[in-house]
Amino acid sequence: MLKKKWFYATPIAIAAATLSVVACGGSDDKKADLSSVKNIVVIYAENRSFDNLYGNFPGANGLQNVSAQSAQQLDRDGSALATLPTVWNGLTQTGVTPVVTAAMTENMPNAPFAIDDPKGFNVPLSVTTRDLYHRFYENQMQIHGGKNDMFAAWADSGGLVMGHYTTNAQTLPLWKIAQQYTLADNFFMGAFGGSFLNHQWLVCACTPYYASADKSPAASSISAVNADGVSLTLASNSPASALGGAPKFVKSGNLTPDFYAINTMQPPYQPSGNKAASGGDTNLADPNAASTLPPQTSQTIGDLLSNAGVSWAWYGGAWGAALSAAQNSTSNVIYGANMTAPNFQPHHQPFNYxxxxxxxxxxxxxHLLDGGMDGSEFIKAIDAGTLPQVAFYKPQGNLNEHAGYTDVTSGDQHIADVIAHLQKSPQWNNMVVIVTYDENGGFWDHVAPPKGDRWGPGSRIPALVISPYAKKGYVDHTQYDTTSILRLITRRFALPALPGLTARDVALKTNGAPAMGDLTNSLDLKL
Structure with a gap:
């Protein structure tokens, strides 16, 4: 019998639902169980909210469910904004075609808009747009207790936060794959804020700690936070209205007042965004640099897998090139303020902390392996059928879809190409692939995250489950977040739960939300 949540009022979605029923039909006695999954592959892209890329996906909780009232953005005083703020510094930069200047973005309606609308800015998926705030406290201020109505108020990019794309199977390579397998439309980033913290939550469900930070080189990085614990203290010269400019804070730093690292800090080991100390070990980052995080000792999913004798690896795109550059003092070619391809980001390599x-x-x-330039080494392992039981792949910067230094098309096509290799791999028949994004990149999404613990979950992001075992043509509405990946790995290999997983579920239940799902609802398996 067709389940209600599979029924949608469009021909494409009805066809997809029919496929799902066929795929899921038959006796449970004939289904494989979870032990049939021999390989779990996680592909981690960058900085896109669900509505930004999949807001028009048939059957998903997307932009068709957004009313003018529910999307309306408020000013900093709680009043409705007459228009969206200007996209300060422009939507695209000089040298990018088309150039969209700040002046061209003035007086936009207070509503979501299509970045690629031919009648509007006409900026396609293949064009790099400017970056947006995606920081721990700012994300919580934008979410505004689940109303999602202060994204424009607490942004440094003005109205760009409300931008999305009119994607479909012809324009977004992963869209076509999502149509064939499972798209999760209730999947949230594991932690508030940016890439650094969400990569940590991907591998340890934990927030890094900097002991005695107030007596350390990082003392100046401690945030000034209001008594509510979730909002930053405004500077006296901060514009009263979002229409007057970006907000200014007393200190939006990398650390909480009790010394947890919540915004980008650099690994203590090379490759790091901080060079080695003068005359020091070239394998290390300068420990006296304010943004160098001391080595962390929390237990990770890697530790648990190793203890259980389960093979695993983290494949970092361009890792080898970045490591070589760091050791030869040419690391500014790989990453820095003016990054050039491959735009390697050290804070995207969580085990290196x-x-x-x-x-x-x-x-x-x-376990920390070179994914190769353009993923070449990772693809070699795929084609040879030599992937470990659990594999994480992080595409290099110009292929990860991060606004500000790359476009959507390049990364989406790259990931689709990797999936094509996975589908031809000798290991494919017993594989589950999860493709998701580390965080929303500052882009608005209309769905309220469930109220969890101090750290998250944050805004909604896309997630695809791709596998011979995945439900076909299926939109999964189960509540998930980044930690759901850890939960799937934990369940499949009978590992002990990381403390952060247990703590999150306790917090969710305390706040009236269900425990976080483990992605098994997206699989057509006997459980």
Whole structure:
């Protein structure tokens, strides 16, 4: 019998639902169980909200469910904005075609808009747009207790936060794959804010800690936070209205007042955004740099997998090139203020923050692997059928879809190409692939995150489950977040739960929300 949540009022969605029923039909006795899954592959892209890319996906909770009232953005005093703020510094930069200047974005209606609308800015998916705030406290201020009505108020990019794309199977390569398998439309980023913290939550469901930070080189990075614990203290010269400019804070730093690292800090080991100390070990980052995070000791999913004898690896795109550059003092070619391809970001390599994977350890050599330029080394392992049981792949910067230094098309096509290799791999028949994004990149989404713990979940992001076992043509409405990936891995390999998973579920239940799902509802397996 067709389940209600599979029924949608469009021909495409009805056809997809029919496919799902066929795929899921038959006796449970004939289905494989979870032990049939031999390989789990996680592909982690960058900085897109669900509505930004999949707001028009048939059957999903998308922009068709947004009313003018529910999308309306408020000013900093709580009143409705007459228009969206100007996109300060422009939507695209000089040298990019089309050029969209700040002046061209004045007086936009207070509503979501299509960035690629031919009658509007006509900026296609293949064009790089400017970056947006995506920081821990600012994200919570934008979410505004679940109303999602202060994204424009607490942004540094003005009205761009309300931008989305009119994607379909012809314009977005992963869209076509989502149509064939499962798209999760109730999947949230694991932590508020940006890439640094969400990568940590992907591997340890934890927030890094900087002991005695107030007596350290990072003392100036401690945020000034209001008594509510979720909003930043405004500077006296901050514009009263979002129409007057970006907000100014006393201190939006990398650390909480009790010394947790919540915004971008650099790994203590190379490759790092901080060079080695003068005359120091070239394998290390300068510990006296304010943004160098001390080595972390929390337990990670990698530790649990190793303890259980389960093979695993983190494949970092351009890792080898970045490491070589760092050791040869040419790291500014790989990353920096004016990044050039491949735009390697050290804070996207979460295991490189942990003492268990320090330079010289066997664990580092075994588990932190070079994904190669353009993913070439990762693809070699796919084609050879030599992937470990759990594999994480992080595309290099120009292929990860991050606004500000790359476009959507390049990364989306790259990930689709990797999936094509996975589908031809000798390991495919027993594989589950999860493609998701680390965080929303500052882009608005209309769905309120469930109220969890101090750290998250944050805004809604896209997630695809691709597998011979995935439900076909299916939109999964189950509540998930980044930690759901860890939950799937934990359940499949009978691992102990990381403390952060348990703590999150307790917080969710306390706040009247269900525990977080483990992605198994997206699989047609006997559970």
């Amino acid at each position: 942990f003492a268990n994977y320090a330079p010289g350890t066997d664990a580092r050599a075994k």
